[in-house]
Amino acid sequence: MKKSFTFALAFLSIIFFDYKGLNAKDLSEKNIPIQEQGRIKPLDTYARNQALAFYGKRKIKHEEISAIDWMIDLFIHPEKGLEQKIFNIRSPDIVNALDLEWTNNFHKYSYSEIFPGIQNQLPLISNIFDKKEEDRDLFENQLVELYQNIMKYRQIASSLSCLLPMFTVYDPETAEKLHIEPGQFTSYAHIMSHRGSLFNVSQNILTKSEESWTENEREVALLLYNLQQTSLDEFAQALKIIPPAKDDTTGLWISPWELLDGREIEPHQDRIMKSMEAYLVARYDNNSGAMSDALKSYRTGLLSSPGDRVKFSILEKETWLNKANLFTLSLVFYLFGFILLGISWMVQPILLKNVAYGSLISGFMLHTYGIYLRMVIMSRPPISTLYETVIFVGFVIVLLSVVIEYLRKDGLGVFIGSVSGSMLHYVGFGYAADGDTLEMLVAVLNSNFWLATHVTTIILGYGTSLMAGLIGHLYLIEKIRVPNNSKRLKSIYDNMFGVTLIALFFTLFGTILGGIWADQSWGRFWGWDPKENGALLIVLWQLMMVHMRLSGLAKADRFALGMVLNNIVVIMAWFGVNLLSIGLHSYGFASGIAVNIVLFTVFELVTGFGTYYWARSKGKNIKASF
Amino acid sequence: MKREIIKILSSPKLFVYCLVWLMVLVVVGTVSQRDIGLFASQQRYFSSYIFLFGPIPLPGGRIVLALMLTNLITMLFKQNLWKMKKIGVLIVHLGGIMLLVGAGLTAIFSSEGSMVIEEGSRSNTVDDYHATELAIINISEQGYDEYTVFDQPLFVNGNNLRHENLDFDITILEYMDNSTLENRIADSDIQYRGMLKNFSLKEIPRDKDDMKNRPGIIFQVSGSFTDSDGIYGLIFGQSIPAKLNIDEKRYIMSLQKKKTYLPFAIELLDFKKVMHPGTQVAKSYSSRINLIENNVPRSVLIEMNKPLRHKGYTFYQASFIEGLDNEATVLAAVHNYGRLFPYISSIIMSIGLLLHILTNLPSLLKKNKK
Numbered sequence: 001m002k003k004s005f006t007f008a009l010a011f012l013s014i015i016f017f018d019y020k021g022l023n024a025k026d027l028s029e030k031n032i033p034i035q036e037q038g039r040i041k042p043l044d045t046y047a048r049n050q051a052l053a054f055y056g057k058r059k060i061k062h063e064e065i066s067a068i069d070w071m072i073d074l075f076i077h078p079e080k081g082l083e084q085k086i087f088n089i090r091s092p093d094i095v096n097a098l099d100l101e102w103t104n105n106f107h108k109y110s111y112s113e114i115f116p117g118i119q120n121q122l123p124l125i126s127n128i129f130d131k132k133e134e135d136r137d138l139f140e141n142q143l144v145e146l147y148q149n150i151m152k153y154r155q156i157a158s159s160l161s162c163l164l165p166m167f168t169v170y171d172p173e174t175a176e177k178l179h180i181e182p183g184q185f186t187s188y189a190h191i192m193s194h195r196g197s198l199f200n201v202s203q204n205i206l207t208k209s210e211e212s213w214t215e216n217e218r219e220v221a222l223l224l225y226n227l228q229q230t231s232l233d234e235f236a237q238a239l240k241i242i243p244p245a246k247d248d249t250t251g252l253w254i255s256p257w258e259l260l261d262g263r264e265i266e267p268h269q270d271r272i273m274k275s276m277e278a279y280l281v282a283r284y285d286n287n288s289g290a291m292s293d294a295l296k297s298y299r300t301g302l303l304s305s306p307g308d309r310v311k312f313s314i315l316e317k318e319t320w321l322n323k324a325n326l327f328t329l330s331l332v333f334y335l336f337g338f339i340l341l342g343i344s345w346m347v348q349p350i351l352l353k354n355v356a357y358g359s360l361i362s363g364f365m366l367h368t369y370g371i372y373l374r375m376v377i378m379s380r381p382p383i384s385t386l387y388e389t390v391i392f393v394g395f396v397i398v399l400l401s402v403v404i405e406y407l408r409k410d411g412l413g414v415f416i417g418s419v420s421g422s423m424l425h426y427v428g429f430g431y432a433a434d435g436d437t438l439e440m441l442v443a444v445l446n447s448n449f450w451l452a453t454h455v456t457t458i459i460l461g462y463g464t465s466l467m468a469g470l471i472g473h474l475y476l477i478e479k480i481r482v483p484n485n486s487k488r489l490k491s492i493y494d495n496m497f498g499v500t501l502i503a504l505f506f507t508l509f510g511t512i513l514g515g516i517w518a519d520q521s522w523g524r525f526w527g528w529d530p531k532e533n534g535a536l537l538i539v540l541w542q543l544m545m546v547h548m549r550l551s552g553l554a555k556a557d558r559f560a561l562g563m564v565l566n567n568i569v570v571i572m573a574w575f576g577v578n579l580l581s582i583g584l585h586s587y588g589f590a591s592g593i594a595v596n597i598v599l600f601t602v603f604e605l606v607t608g609f610g611t612y613y614w615a616r617s618k619g620k621n622i623k624a625s626f
Numbered sequence: 627m628k629r630e631i632i633k634i635l636s637s638p639k640l641f642v643y644c645l646v647w648l649m650v651l652v653v654v655g656t657v658s659q660r661d662i663g664l665f666a667s668q669q670r671y672f673s674s675y676i677f678l679f680g681p682i683p684l685p686g687g688r689i690v691l692a693l694m695l696t697n698l699i700t701m702l703f704k705q706n707l708w709k710m711k712k713i714g715v716l717i718v719h720l721g722g723i724m725l726l727v728g729a730g731l732t733a734i735f736s737s738e739g740s741m742v743i744e745e746g747s748r749s750n751t752v753d754d755y756h757a758t759e760l761a762i763i764n765i766s767e768q769g770y771d772e773y774t775v776f777d778q779p780l781f782v783n784g785n786n787l788r789h790e791n792l793d794f795d796i797t798i799l800e801y802m803d804n805s806t807l808e809n810r811i812a813d814s815d816i817q818y819r820g821m822l823k824n825f826s827l828k829e830i831p832r833d834k835d836d837m838k839n840r841p842g843i844i845f846q847v848s849g850s851f852t853d854s855d856g857i858y859g860l861i862f863g864q865s866i867p868a869k870l871n872i873d874e875k876r877y878i879m880s881l882q883k884k885k886t887y888l889p890f891a892i893e894l895l896d897f898k899k900v901m902h903p904g905t906q907v908a909k910s911y912s913s914r915i916n917l918i919e920n921n922v923p924r925s926v927l928i929e930m931n932k933p934l935r936h937k938g939y940t941f942y943q944a945s946f947i948e949g950l951d952n953e954a955t956v957l958a959a960v961h962n963y964g965r966l967f968p969y970i971s972s973i974i975m976s977i978g979l980l981l982h983i984l985t986n987l988p989s990l991l992k993k994n995k996k
Binding site: 035036037038039049210250251252349380403404407441444447450493497498501502504505509515516517519520521522523524525526527528529530531534536537539540543544547548550551553570577626 | 633637638639641642645647648649652653655656659666667668672725732735738748901902903904905907909930931933940942946958960965967968971972975976979981982986987989990991
């Protein structure tokens with residue numbers, strides 16, 4: 001057993017060897033804070049989520065660049081970005097509707113390719129917008145999504161154009177007025193901050209006819225024209241990277257273009273704008289020294305902001321979490337453990353089983369650390385969204401598996417842990433594909449105390465219930481495989497009953513706690529709402545199983561079947577009630593999930609009853625001793 | 627004989643059968659919410675003693691829960707339960723009994739309703755969510771109004787309502803759970819008075835959301851021996867109040883949600899809604915109110931998850947209404963005698979189950995028993 005932990009340590013040290021430097025004092029461009037969807041997040045997360053929305057992946061795979069590099073390049077070269085094949089269109093119907101050519105393997109298109117088609121379809125799109133969301137079909141939804149993505153992309157591309165060095169004058173006197181060297185390129189924002197100095201010249205230009213302009217006036221006129229052109233980007237206000245002014249009460253961050261709408265710019269905001277400009281120039285020149293200087297100054301600007309202090313360590317943790325992909329790594333370890341366990345049944349049973357256990361533990365540690373980091377980043381308890389329930393149920397089952405393996409030492413725990421851990425991670429990735437998984441919460445959920453008690457308990461209940469069901473499966477399989485080994489069967493049955501009692505404790509207590517929360521916030525303990533009924537159904541089912549065992553209505557086989565069927569009840573309560581889309585609890589919305597629930601139910605019914613009757617026919621001649 | 631009955635009533639098998647039936651009710655009652663709405667489903671399956679499935683009467687939620695409670699209580703008379711070894715199980719079941727008793731108290735005695743208060747105004751009445759009442763208000767006296775109120779259970783066709791305050795009789799002709807007004811095309815009956823001269827009141831199917839139902843009532847006024855005798859109709863939430871004049875007395879009649887009068891008043895000072903910055907997701911709602919009792923105000927903040935409790939009533943931040951220049955808060959008001967039971971019983975049950983698990987688990991999780 002000690003060996004397994006040694007293996008786990010070895011695995012983990014290899015992983016974390018690569019991830020030092022978490023506590024760097026300097027600001028990295030990845031950690032530039034941005035406000036989106038109600039919270040301050042690192043630019044890295046923002047870029048990844050945008051890449052996911054446009055491209056379908058969290059990096060630009062065919063060009064081998066990370067999301068953050070893609071986004072910053074887009075800021076620096078907006079015009080190039082328009083040609084970049086960044087929009088992943090999965091439906092041939094959409095491609096046809098936009099008059100584009102459908103290619104089988106690589107259906108990525110650029111802004112300039114898509115835009116004309118979108119313009120032609122504007123009447124159709126505005127028609128779709130008039131429809132209610134539930135009345136739109138798949139094609140209409142995809143078209144609207146693409147339209148919104150195109151618009152968003154255009155905004156993001158232009159959001160820092162006011163900071164790009166695009167303007168210059170060669171006349172020394174004008175240059176001096178603008179605080180630049182003659183011929184030195186500067187930004188829209190810089191010129192606008194000195195626009196008063198051009199007032200006299202621009203008056204001259206306006207009053208005189210074009211032929212009588214001096215050389216200098218001609219230059220200024222051209223400059224003004226170009227500025228006018230750039231100011232068309234004013235709409236690009238997606239990038240909320242600048243903290244609010246001192247007397248702000250809304251907590252809303254602002255985008256660079258908003259800051260240039262004529263309002264008074266406060267020192268911290270000015271500093272951030274200038275540092276960002278310096279950073280973009282340095283990045284354009286590929287000057288890494290200047291880049292890090294600019295970011296240092298950016299950090300100082302953020303630190304001098306009034307209002308809530310930016311928490312750099314939290315931003316760094318989130319960026320690290322983005323990069324580390326802890327749940328994917330954990331999945332790898334679970335799968336690895338499962339494969340090794342399989343091999344151990346053929347060769348090297350003891351050594352390989354120990355390595356497999358070590359791998360399960362390593363996966364579990366990464367799993368746990370991932371959940372912990374998410375808690376720190378959002379400063380709230382581990383479960384508040386449907387995605388997080390999936391991750392946490394996986395955590396609970398693997399935890400129990402590790403304990404059971406520790407007590408039994410025969411591979412049973414490794415088997416259950418690795419299989420269910422992998423499956424739940426896989427389901428979790430399905431949810432993560434929707435975008436940012438660190439979401440803000442609606443008012444009624446915004447209570448750390450109840451999230452920590454009721455939600456956690458109930459999810460612990462889901463996890464342990466599923467665990468009992470898995471042991472039920474295993475019991476029935478073992479009964480078919482070794483019907484005569486009553487000692488082994490009895491020990492598995494005991495395990496199953498023990499886990500069922502734990503499950504009953506959590507589901508019962510969690511459900512009552514839920515009632516108490518409802519009493520605290522809605523004024524009634526119990527309202528027969530679908531989610532409440534779902535949780536109640538699990539409790540009732542488990543109470544039934546326990547009392548069937550007590551009254552002799554169920555012996556071991558039937559108890560195992562009952563716990564297998566309990567899995568269906570759990571899945572119904574967990575995901576199924578959201579499909580009814582009624583009641584106060586329908587916060588976790590998912591449309592494509594109905595098919596999966598049906599498949600799962602059929603699978604459990606077939607395997608449950610199938611193995612049950614098979615086991616009975618096998619065990620006919622053997623008198624059960626318990 | 628007595629022993630036999632106790633044996634059957636206390637049998638764990640009976641408990642199992644009750645559970646199975648309760649699960650059937652829960653599933654049916656949940657799925658049917660999609661079609662008939664939560665309130666109707668709750669009334670039919672959970673808050674009922676008997677419900678009809680086609681022509682067959684079946685036991686509703688209350689009967690099943692009562693049977694389970696009986697089962698639990700009779701179980702306590704079993705000798706072999708009172709052993710130190712089974713202390714955990716015993717405690718769990720005691721907790722269960724308490725939970726069911728609390729549920730019974732709540733089901734029978736609790737009342738809930740809502741208060742809508744605009745900013746700057748005050749209220750001391752709670753409107754029931756579902757039950758209605760017919761109010762006849764005598765406004766002819768200077769300085770005070772005289773209310774005569776008839777509750778919904780009295781609205782049975784043909785029922786005669788009479789009260790010493792009133793110089794006339796009311797005969798209920800029809801009560802509708804949900805109704806609508808239609809322009810009367812044909813010539814109106816000579817007996818129709820008030821609104822019914824121009825409109826007819828039609829029953830329509832109940833809405834899934836009970837809040838959207840507009841009950842209506844048609845009744846006959848007789849015995850005043852004036853021209854005011856005739857048939858009247860009222861609909862919930864009508865904009866023009868229905869008037870009735872008999873000699874010198876002037877009345878206003880109204881079909882309204884059943885009102886409960888509080889021994890204190892609540893004044894809304896300010897309603898606040900905070901959003902997560904840059905989103906449409908609400909972060910919190912709160913109402914700053916004055917609780918006015920004996921003309922002495924006390925300032926209180928009611929927030930989501932932080933209700934106000936006073937004199938057996940609990941007030942929750944339930945919703946809000948945004949007007950053009952004024953906001954109104956919607957408070958849910960609950961009066962419940964069984965409130966504390968779930969709290970206590972959950973603690974008892976958890977302790978019992980934990981005890982049971984802790985005493986049994988070590989042997990259950992081991993690979994081999996010795």
